[in-house]
Amino acid sequence: MGKLGPLWSFLVFVFIFTQKARVNGSTNSAGNDNVMGVIGAIVDNSSRIGKEESVAIKMALEDFYVKFNQSLVLHIRDSQRQPIQAALEAKDLINTQQVQAILGPQTWEETSLVADIGSETGTPILSFADTTPKWAPERWPFLLQASPNEFKQMKAVAAIVESWEWRRVTVIYEDRDSSAFRVLPHLSNALREVGAEISQLVALPPFASSSLSKDLERLKEGQCRVFVVHLSLSLTERLFEMAKRKKMMEKDYVWITTDPITSLVHAMNASTISNMQGIVGVKSYFRENGGCFQNFHHRFRKRFSSEHPEEDNHEPDIFALTAYDAAWTVAMAMRESKKVSHLLLEKVVHSDFHGLGGKVEFIDNKLVPVNIFQIVNVMGKSYRELGFWSDGQGFSENLNENAAYNSSMRVLGQVFWPGGPWYTPSGWTLPIRSNPLRIGVPVGSLFKEYVSVKNDQSESNISFTGFAIDVFKETLEQLPFYLPYKFFPFNGTYNDLVEQIHLKIFDAVVGDVTIVARRYQHAEFAHPYTESGLVMIVPVISKTSNRAWLFMKPFTMAMWILTAVINLYNGFVIWLLERNNCPELKGSVLNQMGMLIWLALNTLFSINGGRLHSNLSRMTMVVWLFVALIIMQTYTANLTSMLTVQNLGPTVTDVEALKSSNAIIGHCTGSFLSKYLVDVLHFNANNIKNFTSIEAFAQALETQEIAAAFLEVPLANLFLAKYCKGFTIAGPTYKVGGFGFAFPKGSPLVSSITEALLKVSESGQLRELENIMIAAAKCEDVEPDKETPSLSPNSFLVLFILSGGTSTVALLVYIFCLDKSMLRRKIMWRLMKAAMRHWRCQKQRFSRKVSNVAESACNSPNTFDPQNRV
Structure with a gap:
């Protein structure tokens, strides 16, 4: 815009010499020659805001004279809310009236043009526009924003929306208000932080009533019933008049107004107030209980009613207080700077005091933002103050030291909504038959x-x-x-x-x-209606073919061990029973152990019991052959089943095997899986193929064009139902979202x-x-694969007890008979020993008797007498 300087100069020249338009002319606030400087002001004198600003600026300079006995010349110009008009007036004020600073204008469109002129001439411009871009100080170093910006209040609006759990709002703003485009991003961000969003933006032209009617009709046909209004006062009055006519100020509707509207509710006529019943507004807060404000308030009412008798309400508001503080700030800076432009700007920027509207302090050439807003509710002939919202703290009913804060507006009590006080609007409405989803x-x-x-x-x-x-x-x-x-x-x-x-x-x-x-x-989803997850589909191969230890599969390990124990036990019993009758069962220990094992195996594979000599052996053999016959037949049948029934397994067991072999994989065209496979599972993007049909999937897997296919669980189940013969799921299930119905956010x-x-x-x-869906696609010609189970000892427990019991009985009988035989031998041995002792005793006696006879014969005369033989 700096390049347009010559154009503005030409326009100013034409304007000055053709119009010389003035509103109030020049005003000497003191009426004497002790003049300290000249101040200009550009306002829209046709608006309530401009009227309040004009009166407040005059009062500020009068109060300054009373306090310091120094007067300032004030020149007020009317911009008529036209940017070109504002620029021309600024040019005239600087070049003709020699003003040292300019207060105003109100809108950013006007301010941007006036700032160009002020920066060229080094004249400080204290704008009343509610927003200023961040880059403005770099482009216009002499531009300052003298009114608190509206960005903070957007958080208050979002807090209201969150309090009642509304998720979508429609924003209505004025089409020519460029500041709205800086405010809306802040509102959008604030709503997003509380889980809501702007569903629609409606830009209203300033004057076209027919367009306004069509826009409201379109909004009425929609579902969203929460409207945030950011308009000028004149357009606001026409909006709510039309809304009431279209029955949009009734049940289920919510209207939230921002500060430019809410702060002027007190100035609206009774007809406009009646059209706005039930709206909730955010209003800049300022303290009304101080002595300075009370004095200002009394004098303002008197002066405003005198200068503007056409206005029904004479109460000052934030716009008047902001203008008063801005004028006082410039006056104080001029008193200290001695009319030097750069010193004047520096003094203004370093201002630090408490004014009527709050803290006056500039940061980055902008007045510090307001952190407290008042929440009001229009009802009856005016409005009701519900409470306050403070940035970082929330809602409260008051602002004293013991105030209780809450994140929800519900703590402020009952709100009078459009359509009645006892009904909280849902913020949305259902589609009608003429306008279905x-x-x-x-x-x-x-x-x-x-x-x-x-x-x-x-x-x-x-x-x-x-x-x-x-x-x-x-x-x-x-x-x-x-x-x-x-x-x-x-x-x-x-x-x-x-x-x-x-x-x-x-x-x-x-x-x-x-x-x-x-x-x-782009959307929000309802709860998923299918199982969530991602799986890998691969072809299958037989698991039983070429297995060296397959012959062990029919029985469990416990069964094999118990069979071996019973077999050895029976062999031992037969060996013990037959060893006395069979010389081949005797010999060395090694030979006897070999014979014992042979007997154990022989009982399994031989049914010839003719060589057995003991009836106990024969009894044990018969029972064990019966059990062995059943075990062998069962083993044969189970092994045959395992060899004939197909037992299938996956060709690939995990993702790492696919990646290590650099295998090609596939997924559905148009699916989100491509990004997931690359970014999460780290597959090579060149190894991923897209497929447009499930038949192509199956064919690619069968021909080994791809090694695996990745499908979501519900689709994988359906795929396997159709192709249950040659494919299976392998590897883990990766957590991804299931299928869901999508709706607009909020x-x-x-x-x-x-x-x-x-x-x-x-x-x-x-x-x-x-x-029903799975059954329709079920593969009926192939039964589900069920692996034949290995048999455990529980299946043969009775037989093992019978065989073991029989062998044990035979063993006990054998031991018993053996004991009896040994007892008889022991008795005979003892009898023989007794007989031998008796015989030896008799023999000794006979020997002694013969010896005695011989001795007596030697001693007698007749040594030999044949008649006396013993």
Whole structure:
């Protein structure tokens, strides 16, 4: 704009010599020759704000003279709210009236042109515009924002929205107010922080009433019922008059006004107030209980009524206080700077005092922002002060030291809403039959069981079927209200489909749409109606072929051990029973151990018991052969089953094996999985292929074009139901979102749909619909693969007890018989020993007797007498 200086000079020259337009002319605030300087002011004298500013500036300079006995010449010009007019007046004030500073104007459009002139001439400009860009000080070093900006109050508006759990708002602003474009981003950010969003922006032209009527009619047909209004006073009056005429000031509607409107409610006439019943407004707060304000208030009312008798209300507000403080700031700076421009600017920037409107301090050439706002509610003939909102603390009923703060506005008490005081608006309304929900449905779904869109050669005969459609219809049946809707086909990617909600093309999306984080930029999802997760599908191979230890599989390890123990035990019993009758069972220890093992195995594979000599051996052998026959037949049957029944396993067991072998993998075209496979699972992007049909998936897996396919769990289940013969799931399940219905961000329908969907799930209807879908695609010619189980000892427990018991009985009988035989031998031995002792005793006696006879014969005369033989 600096390059337009010559143009402005020419316009000023033409203006001065053709119009010489003046409003109030020159004013000497003191009326004497003790003049300290000259101040200019540019206001819109046709507006209430401009009138308040004009009176307040005059009062400030009069009070300055009373205090310091120094007067300032004041020149006030009317901009008529026209930027060009404001620029011309600024040029005249600087060049003709030799002003040292300019107060105003009110709008940014005017301020930007005046700032160009002020920067060229080195004249400080103290603007009353509510917003100034961050880059303004660099471009216009002599421009200062003398009114607190409106950015903070947007947080107060967002806090009100959050308090009543509204999620979408419509913003209405004036089309020519460029400051709105700086305010709206702050409002959008504040709403986003509390989980809400701006659903629609409506720019109203300043004068076209027909356009205003059409805009309100369009808003009435929509679902959002929360409106944030940021307009000038004149346009606000026409807005609410039209809104009431269209019955938009009734039940279910919410109107929130910003400070430029709310601070002027006191100045509105009775007709306008009656049209605004129930609105909630954010209003700049200033202390009214100080002595200085009370004095100002009394004098302002008197003077304002005198200068502007056409106004019904004479109360000052924040605009008057801001203008008063700005004029006082310039006057004090001029008193200290001695009319030097740069010193004047420096003194203004370093101002630091408490004025009528609050703290006067500049940071980055801007007045410090206000952190406290008043929340008011229009009702009756004026408004009611509900309480306060403080940045960083929240809502409170008062501002004393013991004030209790809360994040919710509900603590401020009952609010009088449009349509009645005892009803809190929901902030939205249901679609009507004439304007049903526009629901987008994907055309290119690979799995027609989920979504199928068939076009019968005319738009009117498009049919929408599938699991997702059925679930959505069942969900709507559970809603406590009627929700009209209409399906529309969409032929594009799923990301583009979800984005159509953000672009207002569709009101919702129904289909096999996966819930992923990046899609939340454009929409919000209800609770998923399918299982969530991502799995890997791979071909299968036989697990039983070429297994060296397959012969061990029919029995469990415990069964094999118990069979060996019983077998050895029976062999030992037979060996013990037969060893006395069979010389080959005797010999060295090593030979006897070999024979024992041979007997154990012989009992399994031989049924010839003719060589056994003991009946006990024969009894043990018969029982064990019976048991062995059953065990062998069972083993043979189980092994045959394992060899004949196909036992399949995955070709690949995990993702790492795929990556290490640099294998090719596949996924659905248009899916979010490509990014997930690369960024999360770290596959090479060149090894990933897209497929447009499940038949192509199956063929690629069978021909080994790809080693694995990645599908979401619900689609994988359906795929395996169709191709159950040669594929299986391998590896872990990776957590990703399931399928869900998408709605606009902040849509009040999300919570209702989620609740209804949970009812469908908990009643079993969701599971029933899923079973019907899976059954329709079930592979009927192949039974599910069931691996033949190994047999445990529990299956043969009775037989093992019978065999072991028989062998034990035989062993006990043998031991008993052996004991009896040994007892008889012991008795005979003792009898023989007794007989031998008796015989030896008799023999000794006979010997002694013979010896005695011989001795007596020798001693007698007749040595030999044949008659006396012994």
